Amino acid sequence: TTNAGSPSEAINALYSEVLGRPDGDASDPNGAAYWLAHFNVNTIAAQFLFSPEGRNFLVSGYYQSILQRAADPVGLACWTLRLLTGASDENILLDLLTSTEFLSLF
16 A cells, blocks of 8 residues: 555555556556546545446456456456446455355365
């Protein structure tokens, strides 16, 4: 987790922590400038978290932590789409935790 003291540091941290971009906002200088001009950390965090890229990063993390592997492209697209169309994080977690694949790990 990055320590975010200034608005630009907070935006960089959101790019890194929510979107999974290791180079932070350096990967999107125009976007970073936009967010800095319209700075409200709560709004920016929500926009990042609920964006397709943010949901994709979240699902990728679920695969790593629950199924102990990288997400396959079809599964990643399916779960991300479910999140983007109204499924809750809890629904996705429950489905993964009760999947045959997860249960076969034990």
